[in-house]
Amino acid sequence: NPVLHIDNVKKSYRNGKVVNPVLKGISFDINPHEVVALLGPSGSGKSTLMKCVNLLEHVDDGQIWLNGTDITDPRVNADNSRARIGVVFQQFNLFPHMSVLKNVTLGAIKVHHWPKDKAEAKAHELLRRIGMNEKTKAYPDQLSGGQQQRVAICRALMTDPELLLLDEITSALDPMLVGEVLDMVTELKERGTTILMATHEMEFAHHAADRIVLLQKGVITENGTPQEVMEES
Numbered sequence: 001n002p003v004l005h006i007d008n009v010k011k012s013y014r015n016g017k018v019v020n021p022v023l024k025g026i027s028f029d030i031n032p033h034e035v036v037a038l039l040g041p042s043g044s045g046k047s048t049l050m051k052c053v054n055l056l057e058h059v060d061d062g063q064i065w066l067n068g069t070d071i072t073d074p075r076v077n078a079d080n081s082r083a084r085i086g087v088v089f090q091q092f093n094l095f096p097h098m099s100v101l102k103n104v105t106l107g108a109i110k111v112h113h114w115p116k117d118k119a120e121a122k123a124h125e126l127l128r129r130i131g132m133n134e135k136t137k138a139y140p141d142q143l144s145g146g147q148q149q150r151v152a153i154c155r156a157l158m159t160d161p162e163l164l165l166l167d168e169i170t171s172a173l174d175p176m177l178v179g180e181v182l183d184m185v186t187e188l189k190e191r192g193t194t195i196l197m198a199t200h201e202m203e204f205a206h207h208a209a210d211r212i213v214l215l216q217k218g219v220i221t222e223n224g225t226p227q228e229v230m231e232e233s
């Protein structure tokens with residue numbers, strides 16, 4: 001069974017009487033341990049789709065199933081659903097006035113009510129894996145942008161989410177720092193993490209993704225292995 005099953009999702013933004021259809025019936029699945037790259041030109045609806053999956057936006061029509069739960073059903077508790085999905089955005093992922101350790105543990109403690117020592121043990125384990133256990137007391141502005149994004153990924157992994165959403169996580173980075181963040185994504189893939197990643201990194205998508213979903217003007221125009229999608233275009 002798929003981890004994520006997106007079934008005919010539609011979403012429009014309204015501005016007064018003007019209706020702007022952004023997602024025009026999106027359907028695709030993500031299977032366990034798959035890394036799916038969501039590609040598409042700016043304005044095609046990638047961010048909107050990511051927000052619908054993370055329940056930051058309501059869908060107008062269609063369903064999004066997470067391991068058999070229709071998370072778009074209003075009777076399903078949205079906080080519970082969000083806890084099952086890890087999210088990293090393009091920027092502003094870390095609180096500047098909090099240490100790395102505090103940033104990584106905050107959600108687990110405050111939102112998911114973990115005891116502090118359990119949260120800190122898990123945070124240390126995740127940070128150690130990326131060689132950042134020396135930086136637990138540092139503040140975000142003492143880290144490179146690449147290190148900050150890797151810390152943000154650690155935070156998203158605290159609760160062992162069923163799905164990790166990565167929304168343009170390298171787009172705001174100095175090009176020199178993109179590689180270390182993509183290497184971390186590759187490492188997660190090797191560990192079996194299921195990932196939906198909106199990205200402009202074509203090179204990475206073609207080499208590291210299991211599948212490419214191409215979104216154009218709110219419609220999926222390609223859905224296949226990198227090889228299949230390359231042959232089509």
Ligand code: ADP
Nearest residue numbers: 013014022040041042043044045046047048049
């Ligand atoms: P992408 O991530 O592919 O660049 P977006 O999902 O950000 O695309 O945007 C798709 C379309 O939706 C664009 O036309 C954008 O202007 C519009 N849009 C996005 N967010 C909003 C919003 N909150 N209100 C109104 N229109 C929006």
Ligand code: ADP
Nearest residue numbers: 001002003004005007027065066067068069070
């Ligand atoms: P499709 O629309 O592609 O034919 P289905 O709607 O039959 O696919 O469902 C595919 C997957 O979506 C299922 O394996 C399950 O994870 C989820 N799903 C769909 N409908 C239900 C349901 N009523 N109850 C639980 N899970 C469902």
